[in-house]
Amino acid sequence: MSSSDGAFSRWRHSEGAQGLILVSPTFLYALLLLAAPLATIVAISFWTQDYLVMIREFTLANYIRAWTEPLFQTLMLRSVVIAVIVTAATVLLAFPIAYYVSFNVRPERKALWIFLITIPFWTSYLLRVFLWKVILGYNGVLNSGLLGLGLIDEPLTFILYNANAVVITLAHAWAPFAILPIFVALEKIDRALLEAGQDLGESRFTTFLRVTLPLAMPGVVAATLIVFIPTIGDYVTPKLVGGPDGAMISNMIQLQFMKLNNGPLGAALAISGMIIVTAISLIFLWLNRRYLKVRQ
Amino acid sequence: MKGRGLATYAVAYLLFLYAPVILLPLFAFNDGTIIAFPLQGFTTGWFVQLTRIEALHDSVFNSLWIALTTAVLSTCFGLFAARASARYRFPAKGGIMGLIMLPLVLPEIIVAVALLVVLLQLGIDLGAWTVILGHVLICTPFSIAILNSAFLSLDESLEEASYDLGETKWSTFRLITLPLVMPGIISSMLIAFTISLDEFIIAFFLTGNEPTLPVYLWSQLRFPTKIPIVMALGTIMLVASLLLLTAAEYFRRRGVARTGAKDSGGFL
Amino acid sequence: MTRQLIELDRVEKNYGEVRALTGVSAEIREGEFFSLLGPSGCGKTTLLRTIAGFEDLSGGQLRIDGQDMRGVPANKRPTNMVFQSYAIFPHLSVGENVGFGLRRKGLGREAMAREVGQALDMVGLGGYETRASHALSGGQRQRVALARALVLKPRVLLLDEPLSALDKKLREQMQVELRKLQRQVGITFILVTHDQEEALIMSDRIAVMFDGGIAQLDSPQVLYRRPVSRRVAEFIGVMNFLDASVGGNGADGLEVDVAGLGRVALDPAQCPEGRSGTSTVVGLRPETMTILFDTSEKAARVAEGSVSEVVYFGDMTYYDVTLDGVAAPVTISMRNLPGRPVLDRGARARVGWDAGAMVLFR
Numbered sequence: 001m002s003s004s005d006g007a008f009s010r011w012r013h014s015e016g017a018q019g020l021i022l023v024s025p026t027f028l029y030a031l032l033l034l035a036a037p038l039a040t041i042v043a044i045s046f047w048t049q050d051y052l053v054m055i056r057e058f059t060l061a062n063y064i065r066a067w068t069e070p071l072f073q074t075l076m077l078r079s080v081v082i083a084v085i086v087t088a089a090t091v092l093l094a095f096p097i098a099y100y101v102s103f104n105v106r107p108e109r110k111a112l113w114i115f116l117i118t119i120p121f122w123t124s125y126l127l128r129v130f131l132w133k134v135i136l137g138y139n140g141v142l143n144s145g146l147l148g149l150g151l152i153d154e155p156l157t158f159i160l161y162n163a164n165a166v167v168i169t170l171a172h173a174w175a176p177f178a179i180l181p182i183f184v185a186l187e188k189i190d191r192a193l194l195e196a197g198q199d200l201g202e203s204r205f206t207t208f209l210r211v212t213l214p215l216a217m218p219g220v221v222a223a224t225l226i227v228f229i230p231t232i233g234d235y236v237t238p239k240l241v242g243g244p245d246g247a248m249i250s251n252m253i254q255l256q257f258m259k260l261n262n263g264p265l266g267a268a269l270a271i272s273g274m275i276i277v278t279a280i281s282l283i284f285l286w287l288n289r290r291y292l293k294v295r296q
Numbered sequence: 297m298k299g300r301g302l303a304t305y306a307v308a309y310l311l312f313l314y315a316p317v318i319l320l321p322l323f324a325f326n327d328g329t330i331i332a333f334p335l336q337g338f339t340t341g342w343f344v345q346l347t348r349i350e351a352l353h354d355s356v357f358n359s360l361w362i363a364l365t366t367a368v369l370s371t372c373f374g375l376f377a378a379r380a381s382a383r384y385r386f387p388a389k390g391g392i393m394g395l396i397m398l399p400l401v402l403p404e405i406i407v408a409v410a411l412l413v414v415l416l417q418l419g420i421d422l423g424a425w426t427v428i429l430g431h432v433l434i435c436t437p438f439s440i441a442i443l444n445s446a447f448l449s450l451d452e453s454l455e456e457a458s459y460d461l462g463e464t465k466w467s468t469f470r471l472i473t474l475p476l477v478m479p480g481i482i483s484s485m486l487i488a489f490t491i492s493l494d495e496f497i498i499a500f501f502l503t504g505n506e507p508t509l510p511v512y513l514w515s516q517l518r519f520p521t522k523i524p525i526v527m528a529l530g531t532i533m534l535v536a537s538l539l540l541l542t543a544a545e546y547f548r549r550r551g552v553a554r555t556g557a558k559d560s561g562g563f564l
Numbered sequence: 565m566t567r568q569l570i571e572l573d574r575v576e577k578n579y580g581e582v583r584a585l586t587g588v589s590a591e592i593r594e595g596e597f598f599s600l601l602g603p604s605g606c607g608k609t610t611l612l613r614t615i616a617g618f619e620d621l622s623g624g625q626l627r628i629d630g631q632d633m634r635g636v637p638a639n640k641r642p643t644n645m646v647f648q649s650y651a652i653f654p655h656l657s658v659g660e661n662v663g664f665g666l667r668r669k670g671l672g673r674e675a676m677a678r679e680v681g682q683a684l685d686m687v688g689l690g691g692y693e694t695r696a697s698h699a700l701s702g703g704q705r706q707r708v709a710l711a712r713a714l715v716l717k718p719r720v721l722l723l724d725e726p727l728s729a730l731d732k733k734l735r736e737q738m739q740v741e742l743r744k745l746q747r748q749v750g751i752t753f754i755l756v757t758h759d760q761e762e763a764l765i766m767s768d769r770i771a772v773m774f775d776g777g778i779a780q781l782d783s784p785q786v787l788y789r790r791p792v793s794r795r796v797a798e799f800i801g802v803m804n805f806l807d808a809s810v811g812g813n814g815a816d817g818l819e820v821d822v823a824g825l826g827r828v829a830l831d832p833a834q835c836p837e838g839r840s841g842t843s844t845v846v847g848l849r850p851e852t853m854t855i856l857f858d859t860s861e862k863a864a865r866v867a868e869g870s871v872s873e874v875v876y877f878g879d880m881t882y883y884d885v886t887l888d889g890v891a892a893p894v895t896i897s898m899r900n901l902p903g904r905p906v907l908d909r910g911a912r913a914r915v916g917w918d919a920g921a922m923v924l925f926r
């Protein structure tokens with residue numbers, strides 16, 4: 001081992017170097033196919049496009065349009081509002097289920113419950129969304145069922161092709177992603193803590209408020225972010241069940257890139273959306289840390 | 297908080313979760329073109345029709361090929377990164393792993409658009425391979441998450457023992473590490489396969505004129521007369537993914553049993 | 565006579581800022597049972613792993629059989645290791661585990677099976693070849709780990725706290741068996757332990773480590789009788805410490821005034837750290853002091869005190885006795901011979917002691 005004296009050779013055998021060498025294929029892939037494209041998107045958002053030709057001159061025009069034109073403002077605002085409502089609905093609906101499975105289901109049956117909860121999620125996303133359209137439609141399953149039972153006289157119309165439908169569909173689509181983190185957080189709670197709470201004079205309900213809920217917060221926070229971030233960028237649901245009043249920002253991004261040949265504007269919209277998502281997520285995390293003392 | 301009320305809620309919630317899924321087999325065997333109650337009678341005709349659509353078969357094969365390649369590639373990339381992350385400290389580890397895991401928290405449309413722009417700029421023709429590029433990107437973080445826990449639960453002294461007994465680094469990996477993380481590798485492949493098979497947005501942007509199954513489905517959803525056929529197809533896909541899931545769980549259990557470790561929940 | 569097998573020359577190991585080994589020098593002889601003893605975090609495992617080749621040296625030299633081990637990886641060293649967790653390969657059977665290292669020796673199938681069988685016989689697991697390895701008890705896993713390492717006939721066997729995962733009964737049994745096995749195979753064993761009793765029972769020589777360095781390297785007897793520092797003395801067994809002041813050199817050795825005991829003359833061998841200053845501490849083991857029950861009983865030296873605590877052990881009784889004129893009590897152990905009384909708390913006691921067993925510390 002005479003070469004083992006060289007500085008480079010010694011470096012090559014160090015832990016840091018071996019780790020770097022090992023991670024480098026994956027890292028290079030991410031660099032080439034994620035970092036570089038994202039950087040490109042950022043770059044072209046400052047350019048303009050004339051039909052198919054990119055004009056590489058720095059301009060803020062795309063961002064100005066993205067933030068001032070009423071159409072884009074409406075879409076962006078609607079995306080945020082829908083995402084907030086979907087997130088709130090999903091997490092609020094999910095919490096009792098996670099609580100039930102964690103606290104009321106016998107230990108040996110918990111896995112079964114979790115399996116039951118995740119099965120619907122393994123069917124095609126596209127089909128699940130489409131099936132909601134079938135359920136909620138004018139002549140859909142819900143209306144025809146309710147009519148057949150004589151509960152309504154004419155089909156309900158407020159449930160399809162608007163924001164309501166988007167909320168229902170997305171709350172369904174993201175359910176397992178909200179339930180699982182909360183369930184994991186609840187499972188981690190030492191049951192003796194709850195007994196201690198009651199032993200110290202709290203009722204069941206106040207124990208829940210003062211012990212269980214704070215300890216479950218990390219799961220709730222995780223669930224909130226896991227649902228919120230992709231929801232705001234969802235494309236399929238608004239397109240299928242949203243109708244004109246349910247369209248969201250992704251539909252516009254797709255339109256700009258694929259149909260209107262205005263990549264720069266699409267890029268500016270995409271980046272604006274990402275900035276908004278990131279800002280809201282960070283504010284949310286900060287609020288949590290500040291007021292609920294949730295540690296990551 | 298307790299008891300009856302919560303249980304009732306749980307059952308109602310499960311109904312909500314299953315409402316759309318239950319419709320799949322229901323209307324796949326329903327002898328009527330309109331998806332509405334009451335049901336019209338039993339038929340297997342829609343499944344028969346499935347077998348006659350050439351474009352559908354092409355998209356299925358395309359999707360299977362893409363999913364298989366994605367599963368293999370993202371598991372390989374996942375193996376490298378998970379091994380590095382679980383066993384080594386290296387400079388800028390947080391940043392590097394952060395970038396690799398980023399697709400987990402990035403809306404897929406962003407990934408799709410970004411890749412599309414670059415591929416078009418480079419003048420690369422869209423097709424199965426461009427979809428694979430995107431799918432590997434979003435599946436690798438899942439593979440890493442699965443393999444990372446496989447590597448972490450592998451006692452490091454097992455590898456040291458093999459090395460101490462005279463094996464080389466490589467033969468140790470082959471004789472000890474690989475067999476012991478194999479359940480993780482299989483899980484990772486199955487998960488990546490399933491994600492890729494189901495993924496729509498990236499495929500929609502990057503597929504060119506060789507549609508994947510979800511992209512083909514998307515194009516068919518516009519035609520009301522095709523809906524029952526779609527239902528039949530959905531039923532088959534549901535059964536297939538349940539089989540895959542069961543297989544994944546089986547391999548995970550077998551892995552746990554083989555190493556004699558304590559079972560600590562599912563792979564999700 | 566005995567050859568040096570392993571030579572450690574100012575061996576250093578740093579993990580970033582942490583200085584795990586701070587210049588360890590020692591020589592380990594061929595065929596001896598050598599123990600590394602010390603409190604948690606003192607660097608025992610690190611030293612063992614540098615010998616095995618899992619850690620590079622930050623400084624100093626390590627020679628095995630006269631050969632510099634620098635750049636020689638673990639799989640090329642004449643050492644084998646028994647891991648603390650045993651590291652039994654869970655996907656291989658007991659036989660495959662034991663035969664694992666033989667794969668590279670190019671033995672035939674039969675020769676290999678014979679070697680594996682012999683190794684298993686040696687550790688008392690004959691006929692266990694086809695057992696699944698995850699269905700073994702703790703003690704059996706330990707034996708498999710031993711067989712797996714010994715079957716390769718290494719020059720040195722390294723054991724990192726191999727008994728710490730076993731319950732008390734099994735541990736005591738394995739201590740004796742391990743010692744017997746070492747004599748039988750004649751291989752050098754280096755054992756890491758933080759259990760001083762275990763080290764005393766099993767070892768030919770013990771290195772006591774503190775803070776990444778060796779504080780004392782001696783046979784169990786010397787270590788117990790003549791600890792070189794108060795810290796070593798406190799780590800191994802129980803010792804009473806008494807304030808003392810050094811006078812001049814007398815005819816019989818160094819003259820020392822010990823609080824509560826009076827003036828003694830100490831042999832130079834009893835003053836391991838040399839003498840500096842006048843105010844020092846001396847140490848006496850509990851069994852080198854006695855309680856004189858009978859007024860007629862004679863002892864070379866006698867002191868007076870009162871019993872402040874009595875702990876009865878069946879075969880032994882431990883007394884805490886406060887000597888007149890000394891604040892802290894000393895502990896004295898007495899065998900409960902037939903007819904010998906057990907004193908009560910508060911009783912007066914005459915205490916005899918052995919000046920030859922006294923050790924003087926700086």
Ligand SMILES: Nc1ncnc2c1ncn2[C@@H]1O[C@H](COP(=O)(O)OP(=O)(O)OP(=O)(O)O)[C@@H](O)[C@H]1O
Nearest residue numbers: 579582583584603604605606607608609610611758
């Ligand atoms: N890989 C490592 N990285 C950083 N520091 C380490 C590493 N391994 C050991 N150390 C540090 O080196 C010192 C010695 O550790 P070592 O494991 O040798 O102690 P030990 O004597 O075996 O203790 P124990 O009885 O607890 O096993 C400790 O302070 C430890 O924290």
Ligand SMILES: [Mg+2]
Nearest residue numbers: 608609610724
């Ligand atoms: Mg140790």
